[in-house]
Amino acid sequence: MQSVLITGGAGFVGQNLVHTWRAARPADRLTVVDAMTYAANIRSLEPLIADGSIQFVKGDIGDAALLQRLFEENRFTRVAHLAAESHVDRSITDPEAFLQTNVLGTFTLLKAALDHWRAASVLDRARFLHVSTDEVYGSLGWTDPAFTESSPYRPNSPYAASKASSDHLVRAFVATYGMPALITNCSNNYGPYQHPEKLIPLMIIHALEGKPLPVYGDGSNVRDWLHVSDHCEALMSVIERGRTGETYNVGGGNERNNRNVVGLICDMIDRAFDAEPSLAARFASCPAASGRSCRTLITYVTDRPGHDHRYAIDATKLSTELGSRCSVGFEGGLSQTVHWYLGHETWWRDVISGAYQAWIDKNYGFRIAV
Structure with missing residues (x-):
C-alpha cells in the first residue's frame, strides 16, 4: 500500500487519474489537493469523497505550511504532480499566474517532499512524478521527426516557458539532492x-x-492527440515502473491539423442529430437541428502570437521500457467525447456560466474573421 498525493486532482487529467488510480490500486490511500481555480471541477470526484475513497483538500501547492502538514499527517510515498496553469492563451494575457503556480509552486512541492522523505528515511522508495507538456520542445516543421526525450527545449509561449522551467527544477533536484523524480x-x-x-x-x-467555431489562422496547425485514459494509464506505468531521473514522452500517435479536427467534430454532431431526433429539441440553435451542417459555423480568426505550427511525440521509450501503448484511436475517442458532452449538458452549462463566459469574450472578442 502507498500513500499518494495527487496535486491538481480536480482538473481534467487529474480527476481522470484519480479514478484510474482508485480502480488499479484500491488499497492505496489517495489525497487530492487542488486550489479550485476556474478550471477545476470536483463533480466526478464527489462520490469518492462521500464514501471516503479519497481525501480532498482545497489548497495551493505554493502554501508551504499546508504541504508540510499534509506530508506529516499522511506520510506520502508517491506524489503525482499535475497542478498547473495550462492554457496558452491565458498565459499570454496573464503570464505571472503561470510563473507562480508552475514554477514557484513546483519548487515548493519539491522541497516539501524532499524534506519529508529525508527526515523519514524513505527517499530510496518514494516516487515523485512531474507531469509536463510537449510544448516545452517548441514547434516542429512539417517534415521534422517527432519530439524525443533528447529534443532541445525551445518554449515559445509563457505557458511553455513556465513548464520548461519546472522541468528544469525537477531535473536539478534529481541531480543535486537525489530526488526520486520522473518527468513525463x-x-x-x-x-x-x-x-x-x-x-x-x-x-x-x-x-x-x-455559435461561431473560431479556428486560429488557416487551421493548419498540427497537434498529436492523446486520449486522457491512455495518458493516465501511462502515468501509472511511469510512476511505478519508470527509472527515476528519467523523462518519458507520452503521445497518442494521432497527428491532426485543427481544421481537420473541427470538421470531424461537426460531422459527428451532424450524424448524432440524424440518429437521435430528440437532440433537435434540446439544442434548437445548432444548425444540425434544422438539417444543416455544423461546418457552416467554422470561422477563421486572427492567429494567436507565437502559435506553434506542429507537435508530434515519439513515445518509443515509453513503449519499449514499460510496455505502455495507446489503445484509443483518435476518431473513436473523439466520437466518444462528442457523445459524452451531448450526454452531460448540465455539467458543461455549469462550467460555462459567469467567469468562463467573460474569458471567452476577452479572448475571442477582439479577434477578427479572416
Missing part, C-alpha cells in the same frame, strides 16, 4: 471532463449552441 511530457489530451476553454470541448459546445 505529453501531447494534447482530450476526453470527458475537459474544461471548455480547450479546442475540442469548445468546438462541441459552440456547435451545439449555434
